[in-house]
Amino acid sequence: PRIAILISGRGSNMQAFIEACAAGHLAADITLVLSNNPDAAGLQRAAEAGIATAVINHRDYASREEFDAALVRQLEEAATDLVILAGFMRILTSVFISAFQGRLLNIHPSLLPKYPGLNTHQRAIDAGDSEAGVTVHFVTEELDGGPPIIQARVPVEAGDTADSLAQRVILLEHKIYPLAANWFIQGRLTLTEEGAYLDGENI
Numbered sequence: 001p002r003i004a005i006l007i008s009g010r011g012s013n014m015q016a017f018i019e020a021c022a023a024g025h026l027a028a029d030i031t032l033v034l035s036n037n038p039d040a041a042g043l044q045r046a047a048e049a050g051i052a053t054a055v056i057n058h059r060d061y062a063s064r065e066e067f068d069a070a071l072v073r074q075l076e077e078a079a080t081d082l083v084i085l086a087g088f089m090r091i092l093t094s095v096f097i098s099a100f101q102g103r104l105l106n107i108h109p110s111l112l113p114k115y116p117g118l119n120t121h122q123r124a125i126d127a128g129d130s131e132a133g134v135t136v137h138f139v140t141e142e143l144d145g146g147p148p149i150i151q152a153r154v155p156v157e158a159g160d161t162a163d164s165l166a167q168r169v170i171l172l173e174h175k176i177y178p179l180a181a182n183w184f185i186q187g188r189l190t191l192t193e194e195g196a197y198l199d200g201e202n203i
């Protein structure tokens with residue numbers, strides 16, 4: 001199976017996928033790393049790992065729909081089976097989502113349904129939450145709203161800042177995201193109208 005990873009920034013989750021493939025924990029080929037941001041540090045990391053990279057700059061398109069159509073074309077050319085959003089900071093329209101629904105995953109740094117959108121760790125701290133975490137989910141047209149697949153939790157500690165909390169959470173991101181992708185690759189994970197199914201059970 002062929003995985004494409006979409007990034008906008010440093011690409012530490014992308015790196016975790018590269019390492020999971022190398023370690024044999026993810027039986028797939030990462031055939032493309034695609035970024036909207038030509039300066040994304042992750043592009044360099046992907047190239048160093050020998051993975052094909054591409055940039056489709058959203059600034060070159062008049063509308064979100066045209067940008068999304070260009071992404072779809074590139075991913076279809078790469079015969080992509082599974083699309084991984086990994087710190088991809090553009091809101092996708094139905095042009096993109098309908099093309100890949102059911103084989104499109106995202107990771108969001110909160111315990112969804114809490115804190116969709118940005119600044120999740122600061123919002124958890126400001127709310128006085130005793131725990132924070134991260135969710136891997138199928139992407140549907142509702143922003144950060146698709147059916148969850150797996151979550152990981154960490155305590156919020158006294159004196160935590162958004163950065164210290166993010167550092168605790170990202171370590172778990174790197175574990176659960178390749179794990180969820182591997183379930184998909186193994187054919188164990190599907191999206192139906194009732195939500196996400198793992199090994200035949202609604203999760």
Ligand code: GRF
Pocket residue numbers: 007009010011012013014086087088107108109134170173
């Ligand atoms: C992660 O915190 C992820 O949960 C969020 O964006 C960040 C991406 O980090 N969606 P990286 O580029 O994978 O290092």
